[in-house]
Amino acid sequence: MDQLDQRTELGEFLRTRRARLRPEDVGLPDHGRHRRVPGLRREELAQLAGVSVAYYTRLEQGHGQNVSADVLDAIARALRLDGTETAHLTHLARPRPRRQRNRPHRPQQVRPQLRTLLEAMEGVPAYLVGRRQDVIGWNRLAVAVFGDFGALPPQERNLVRLVFLDPATSALYAEWECRACEVVSNLRMYAGRHPEDEQLPALVGELSVKNEEFRRLWAAHTVADKSHGVKQLRHPLVGELELSFETLTLPDDPEQSLVAFHAAPGSPSADALRLLSSWAAAPVPAEDRAARG
Structure with a gap:
């Protein structure tokens, strides 16, 4: 593997941030023992962010392309991300240009x-x-x-x-x-x-x-x-x-x-x-x- 899979990283980051939230943290009812997954469900997060469940699911599966800044901000707010986490989400959701991805890193020099x-x-x-x-x-x-x-x-x-x-x-x-x-x-x-x-x-x-x-x-x-x-x-x-x-x-x-x-x-x-x-x-x-x- 020559580099980390950015789509996989995006999906895992969203899932781990969603898993740490409880329904009561965001004003949703908690169904207790009937809840099969830790944290929020995808549909709950999509509702909070104001996007369709299908759209959020594709994003969490790493298939979102050209995600707008408004959508990323809405998802960040729904996930209660801080400034550093929001910046990280933006980096993951917006792949670097191909010329930058393929450019090898030169050894670093200290002046x-x-x-x-x-x-x-x-x-x-x-x-x-x-x-x-x-x-x-x-x-x-x-x-x-x-x-x-x-x-x-x-x-x-x-x-x-x-x-x-x-x-x-x-x-x-x-x-x-x-x-x-x-x-x-x-x-x-x-x-x-x-x-x-x-x-x-x-x-x-x-x-x-x-x-x-x-x-x-x-x-x-x-x-x-x-x-x-x-x-x-x-x-x-x-x-x-x-x-x-x-x-x-x-x-x-x-x-x-x-x-x-x-x-x-x-x-x-x-x-x-x-x-x-x-x-x-x-x-x-x-x-x-x-x-x-």
């Missing part, structure tokens, strides 16, 4: 000035995230906090893969379940925007085979865009860390985002971060440099 900026961010762990949440740039303090990305083969420098398949990364997050939901939701959102990405099915397939929790979360079709917040970490050297983060999408390349972390001034986490920073900045002994070749 030299951006690498310089990363290294200049002293005391601030930061990394650059690209397609599929690949880590394509980082500074020394990010390595001290999150692990040595450079020691990994390029295909393994991926946040989703690390969260689910790397034991050290899993142990780092005190709230692992939240982090797992976050990276899968972000990957789902990326899949809606870039179903033609030829490397995406391989990543999803590998994670689905190797991790049951990933399979469950991927099947839930949850999408979210959490660009800032707080991470609770259990660092193997300095103990507990509470770091706020901000995600800044590059204006000249929306497929690259800079993620920077910081601790509250005067907090134990700030002290721990300074300690890690001093270790990261320490010169490598001559014998170590020689051993590295």
Whole structure:
């Protein structure tokens, strides 16, 4: 499979959003034990959206073409979608032009000035995230906090893969379940925007085979865009860390985002971060440099 089937993705997304709604959530009577399916029936959703049952059924089966913005908005309102979910629905319901679908992705490049900026961010762990949440740039303090990305083969420098398949990364997050939901939701959102990405099915397939929790979360079709917040970490050297983060999408390349972390001034986490920073900045002994070749 060279790419995800956008029609299948659309149908599954609509079904999972419909299944999470109860009749009483939308002002409909609940027939209790006589209800054979979880959530709303197709005919109930079609009624709420003001479209025919046949039309909505075709859409849920992935056969809707040229869906108008008004219809998508009506379905989004009926499904109680938030802004991120509505954008995801729009991406799924409106296939990209053929010239974009068939255009191969070139390897992403990090501008030299951006690498310089990363290294200049002293005391601030930061990394650059690209397609599929690949880590394509980082500074020394990010390595001290999150692990040595450079020691990994390029295909393994991926946040989703690390969260689910790397034991050290899993142990780092005190709230692992939240982090797992976050990276899968972000990957789902990326899949809606870039179903033609030829490397995406391989990543999803590998994670689905190797991790049951990933399979469950991927099947839930949850999408979210959490660009800032707080991470609770259990660092193997300095103990507990509470770091706020901000995600800044590059204006000249929306497929690259800079993620920077910081601790509250005067907090134990700030002290721990300074300690890690001093270790990261320490010169490598001559014998170590020689051993590295």
